[in-house]
Amino acid sequence: MKIITTTKYRKLHLILRFLHGSKAYFAVAVAASLISTVLNALTPQIFRFSIDEVLSGNEGSYLSDNLWILAMTIVTVAVASGIFTYVSRTNTAIAGENFAKNLRDTLFTHAQKLPMKWHDRNQTGDIIQRCTSDVEVIRGFVVTQLLEVFRTAFLVITSFVMMFSMNVKLSCVVLLFVPIVIVYSTVFYKLIAKRFTTADEAEGELSTVVQENATGVRVVRAFGREQFEMERFDEKNNAFAKLWIRLGTLSGVYWGIGDLITGLQVVAVIIFGVVEAVNGFISVGEFIAFAAYNSTLVWPIRGLGRILSDMSKAGVSFERVDYIIRSQEEEYGKESVKNNEAFDASTYEVPAYDISFHHVSFAYEEGKDVLQDISFTVPEGRTFGILGGTGSGKSTVIQLLSRLYELKDNKGSISIGGREIKDIPIEELRRNIGMVLQEPFLYSRTIRENIAASVPDASMDEIRYAAQIACIDEAIMSFPDGYETLVGERGVTLSGGQKQRIAIARMLLQKAPIMVFDDSLSAVDSQTDYNIRRALKENMKEATVILISHRVTSLMGADEIMVLHQGKIEECGTHGELIQRNGIYRKIYEIQMSRDDRKKMEG
Numbered sequence: 058m059k060i061i062t063t064t065k066y067r068k069l070h071l072i073l074r075f076l077h078g079s080k081a082y083f084a085v086a087v088a089a090s091l092i093s094t095v096l097n098a099l100t101p102q103i104f105r106f107s108i109d110e111v112l113s114g115n116e117g118s119y120l121s122d123n124l125w126i127l128a129m130t131i132v133t134v135a136v137a138s139g140i141f142t143y144v145s146r147t148n149t150a151i152a153g154e155n156f157a158k159n160l161r162d163t164l165f166t167h168a169q170k171l172p173m174k175w176h177d178r179n180q181t182g183d184i185i186q187r188c189t190s191d192v193e194v195i196r197g198f199v200v201t202q203l204l205e206v207f208r209t210a211f212l213v214i215t216s217f218v219m220m221f222s223m224n225v226k227l228s229c230v231v232l233l234f235v236p237i238v239i240v241y242s243t244v245f246y247k248l249i250a251k252r253f254t255t256a257d258e259a260e261g262e263l264s265t266v267v268q269e270n271a272t273g274v275r276v277v278r279a280f281g282r283e284q285f286e287m288e289r290f291d292e293k294n295n296a297f298a299k300l301w302i303r304l305g306t307l308s309g310v311y312w313g314i315g316d317l318i319t320g321l322q323v324v325a326v327i328i329f330g331v332v333e334a335v336n337g338f339i340s341v342g343e344f345i346a347f348a349a350y351n352s353t354l355v356w357p358i359r360g361l362g363r364i365l366s367d368m369s370k371a372g373v374s375f376e377r378v379d380y381i382i383r384s385q386e387e388e389y390g391k392e393s394v395k396n397n398e399a400f401d402a403s404t405y406e407v408p409a410y411d412i413s414f415h416h417v418s419f420a421y422e423e424g425k426d427v428l429q430d431i432s433f434t435v436p437e438g439r440t441f442g443i444l445g446g447t448g449s450g451k452s453t454v455i456q457l458l459s460r461l462y463e464l465k466d467n468k469g470s471i472s473i474g475g476r477e478i479k480d481i482p483i484e485e486l487r488r489n490i491g492m493v494l495q496e497p498f499l500y501s502r503t504i505r506e507n508i509a510a511s512v513p514d515a516s517m518d519e520i521r522y523a524a525q526i527a528c529i530d531e532a533i534m535s536f537p538d539g540y541e542t543l544v545g546e547r548g549v550t551l552s553g554g555q556k557q558r559i560a561i562a563r564m565l566l567q568k569a570p571i572m573v574f575d576d577s578l579s580a581v582d583s584q585t586d587y588n589i590r591r592a593l594k595e596n597m598k599e600a601t602v603i604l605i606s607h608r609v610t611s612l613m614g615a616d617e618i619m620v621l622h623q624g625k626i627e628e629c630g631t632h633g634e635l636i637q638r639n640g641i642y643r644k645i646y647e648i649q650m651s652r653d654d655r656k657k658m659e660g
């Protein structure tokens with residue numbers, strides 16, 4: 058998958074966009090975190106004051122006689138800091154979850170609108186990973202690391218203000234280490250960024266293998282491909298593990314060297330602090346407070362490396378997620394229609410339904426035409442059959458008709474009712490074309506919901522009527538739960554023919570004026586195929602129908618039949634004309650039908 062560059066500004070823009078509706082929570086979280094940091098910075102000062110007060114031998118002073126006041130102050134500050142930490146965490150959680158929800162919503166909605174070409178180019182596993190784990194990495198960055206960056210910056214400033222106010226020389230010693238740690242962390246950040254990209258891509262490949270095997274488990278078993286698939290999985294799994302081991306080793310080196318720098322910093326502060334204390338430039342209380350500030354600084358500054366490394370991970374995830382967000386949506390329709398504010402897809406009407414292909418050529422990939430100079434017309438209300446061997450381009454014809462793939466300029470034109478389909482708003486076009494695809498897809502929901510997917514508010518009578526025409530009502534009623542039977546992994550396993558008929562019922566319910574059957578009766582027996590076609594003819598007289606099939610019997614009744622061969626029209630005519638012509642159609646017919654069958658059909 059191509060990675061596009063997402064600049065810092067773009068990332069910031071995305072963060073602000075998806076924080077929409079929860080910016081206030083985020084602001085409260087930052088403010089509460091900063092207040093808690095200030096409160097924590099006060100504690101060493103109270104220590105300092107207490108120690109110096111007691112050691113000064115200033116007996117009789119009010120505070121040395123009432124040390125409980127100092128103790129209570131420390132407790133009060135700790136409690137207040139705890140409350141602000143709580144406020145910060147809860148608001149962070151709300152902001153973070155809203156952020157992730159907005160981001161997931163956008164990705165899902167946008168992915169729905171991306172063209173088929175985009176889906177062909179991108180692996181499902183990888184898309185899933187971008188919409189799930191990458192979103193999680195970004196969420197973690199926004200709610201944890203980003204807040205930590207604010208907090209660390211504020212902590213460093215507050216601590217240095219306190220330290221410089223006590224002893225400039227000693228503060229400079231601590232300050233010396235800050236750029237060393239930051240430079241060191243940044244170098245590490247750069248080093249690790251590329252490796253995270255590779256690791257994420259490897260995770261995507263691994264998910265794809267798992268997803269393919271989960272969905273294609275029957276094929277894997279049927280062809281005895283378990284060993285092959287296990288080896289394929291092992292290969293991806295090993296590559297993935299190796300990448301993470303390398304990342305782990307790199308992190309180990311980073312943390313090891315980081316420990317060394319921290320140790321040196323602590324030693325330097327102790328040595329210089331003792332020297333300053335012995336020379337009387339710093340009191341014992343100040344020295345202890347100094348040591349406390351130094352230790353509170355050490356971890357956030359060291360953590361900066363972790364934050365930066367997580368930021369590099371989030372940076373990669375941002376690019377991966379942005380790849381989806383930036384991908385161009387399907388062209389909606391003619392610009393003039395799209396930009397017309399008064400446009401309402403629900404009232405826009407395709408004028409009439411006769412379909413015309415005019416010198417259409419098409420290639421999925423550059424230079425490899427799968428359709429060549431295809432021209433035909435289907436008058437409104439007629440049935441048009443397409444016959445052809447596998448890969449001859451039958452499905453491509455209907456995918457172009459519904460604009461699942463766009464026709465290139467100068468490669469012919471397709472029109473419905475005299476109007477070019479590129480000028481018809483895509484929503485409207487698809488609302489008028491009911492399609493049953495070669496491999497019907499059913500949701501893991503009830504049969505009723507699956508049929509009603511095309512018209513969610515359809516009545517039970519309408520649903521049953523569609524199912525009766527598709528010759529599936531009886532079978533559905535024989536299930537104990539009838540139309541409420543759950544389909545899929547947690548429900549019944551339907552046969553291929555049953556799935557096809559449910560998909561047909563779903564399409565019939567849509568009552569589209571154009572109906573397309575892409576080899577969608579291949580899994581039903583000839584008798585059921587005939588029953589369905591007869592019921593369709595009786596009940597859907599007005600519809601313009603395109604029927605794709607390998608089976609001559611399915612097409613014989615069509616008003617016109619087009620025979621495709623390697624993307625070209627081989628023959629066109631009625632069944633009778635094509636039989637007379639003695640060409641490829643007749644050959645297929647004779648192969649498929651025994652003489653007795655032919656007599657029966659013709660008689």
Ligand SMILES: Nc1ncnc2c1ncn2[C@@H]1O[C@H](COP(=O)(O)OP(=O)(O)OP(=O)(O)O)[C@@H](O)[C@H]1O
Pocket residue numbers: 177421422427445446447448449450451452453454495
């Ligand atoms: N999304 C795609 N990307 C690239 N090539 C494709 C795509 N879909 C189909 N093709 C290629 O286009 C050619 C025509 O495919 P099409 O699916 O239209 O054939 P078909 O006649 O419907 O075949 P079948 O009867 O096997 O379904 C084939 O060579 C196929 O490999």
